[in-house]
Amino acid sequence: MSDHPTVYLDHAATTPMVDVAFEALTARLRVVGNASSLHGSGRDARRVVEESRERIARALGARPGEVVLTSGGTEADNLAVKGLFWCRRDQDPGRVRILASAVEHHAVLDALEWLAEREGAKVELIGVDARGRLDVDELRARIEADPGSVALVSVMWANNEVGTVQPVDEVVAIASAHGIPVHSDAVQAVGAVPVDFGASGLDALSLTAHKLGGPYGVGALVVRRDLALVPLLHGGGQERQVRSGTLDVPAVAAFAAAVEHAVKEQADHAARLSELRDDLVTRVLELVPDARVNGDPERRLPGYAHLSFPGCEGDSLLMLLDHQGIECSTGSACSAGVPQPSHVLLAMGRDEAEARSSLRFTLGRTTDPSDIDALVTAIGPAVERARAANR
């Protein structure tokens, strides 16, 4: 289609694989061995899995036994939310409330909705301010109203659409005073900001490999050992009886390499991306002065530039940029290819038209200044055209 080189500015969707992960993956793709087998090949596979688990744990300030390997972020979120709800309700049938931010990823929100519809959960979504930051006072008030009835709290580490980093430390302080477990979806955060599970005081944390330079289809729920999660997947009980399914040994090895790499490079990576991102935002605003930057200007993921372009449909802009090889996202979930107005922007107080007028540019390891130049060259005419098409 396009004769232009691809300018990939959608690293929040997925990231190119880093060399160390690629090497770890390909080194094991043709090696036989089920990590549950008792013979030599099985032991070899199990050794790779356990070494990988230890490396992941070390990078995240967790103990190896706390790392439950999953098929990715969605499974980790589902396991955390449903598994914690069931286990807490079993201990005390009165514990049916779940408190979560209104801007959670759909992997959490839809799991909560299901629990409300099918399992009698009472879900309460806590609002955010105009920058997308959780209303901590509201959370505190709702917990203190009846702490004994709260099964769990789930607040993401950083928002996947606008990049706002949530006050997870404050959430943990409030909830732990009442012995309420806290889960955090850190899928976008690991490698972008410092994430230390042990120091955070969290009870459970989700992450996935492909957002930080690893392969698709593997992730983890890091979860405290003393929490008796009720499993979602039953079978061989491979992951401490909480998660069943033959482990993807090459992917697990690559996941570990990617996490280790991402965490080691995090500070330099964040500094480099912030600078590129700030350059992008400044130059786009010069060309489109009425564009609006979304998210928290201070506490935001370094690679995130989320902008609203008044008078434009986000998906028109996306198509026009795509035609020139510039790849970004409207940031919100799609239904059959149609971007829905973002629940995140609506929760931040924007109206539907504003929510539909937004684009998310997310920078990553392979982004360089020429990518920003390409976007800056294209954005002015694209906005003009998208406005014409919307009249």
Added chain:
Amino acid sequence: MSRQRVVVAMSGGVDSAVAAARAVDAGHDVTGVHLALSRNPGTYRSGSRGCCTIEDANDARRAADVLGIPFYVWDLSARFHDDVVEDFKGEYLAGRTPNPCLRCNEKIKFAAMLDRALGLGFDALATGHYATLREAPDGSVELHRAVDHGKDQSYVLGVLTQEQLRHALFPLGDTPKPEVRREAAERGLLVADKPDSHDICFVADGDTGGWLKDKLGAGSGTFVDHASGEVLGTHDGSFAFTVGQRRGLRIDRPAPDGRPRYVLSIEPVSQTVTVGPREELTVDRLEGIRPRWCGNAPEEPLEGTVQLRAHGEEHRARVSVVGEQVTVELHDPARGIAPGQSAVVYDGTRVVGSCTIASTARVCVGSTAP
């Protein structure tokens, strides 16, 4: 033809897939666009009969993949709801029988979609309709019937104006349908043997009466004999009936002569459905409103033909236009014509334009005209 930026409306069916392929072959810079017309994709129609399900969107996407063109979904569900679905309900409530496909072409495909495409820098909109375009000596664009008259879809395009036709491409107009299917198979398009869509895309099971009852609620009214004025029975909602309908009337008392009864007219306010024998359905004069002309409106009365329903027969007719009023005198009488239907006017194979039938009459045929 010069290289144009073309957007192809891809429904997920075989016709629009081949239309897109031919636009690519013609050297155009082609982008595939599937319209999301349902607010709840998947609830409109199941299986492969329509153009509104997630499955159809996926079929369109896979065809675009095979052709190597970019593909997007445009959400026009709000416009479709307001301009087509609500219009459809309103017309039935007013006792008329609309054709939503014409309305969709007029308001959605060649208005909302075309406007957006032109605004985004595209030059033309291609669809898989069977119709042809020709350039007239004066440089204007003429809309003609497809070469395959059995498959011709110029009727549902009779609402297009010159401005819309100037930006339209119908790559299939010169080809019979079986050839299009063969071509699709040769090109490796998986939709080659997908069944044609029928009926109304937003009526999931094809049961229009049931859909209307569901959306408009049950009403009630009476059946009245056309000659005697006698009340023959009751029904639960006049919008479930259409002029010319025979089945499903459920009138207990048979006609004295034992012949079947047909719906002759519907009076929406009192929900009175007038019934009578078949010959009473015959009309030879139509009054039309809301004319849409493909070029200039006929200044002199036109001796041509009219078509009164999709895939209906042609009737020789004299068409006179005074402002927004169109009078059609049928030389070949027609039967079972309902207000709300569209009359598309032809001069030979050329589409002149269309109007919405406001009323029908019998002037020269029969003797018991109401």
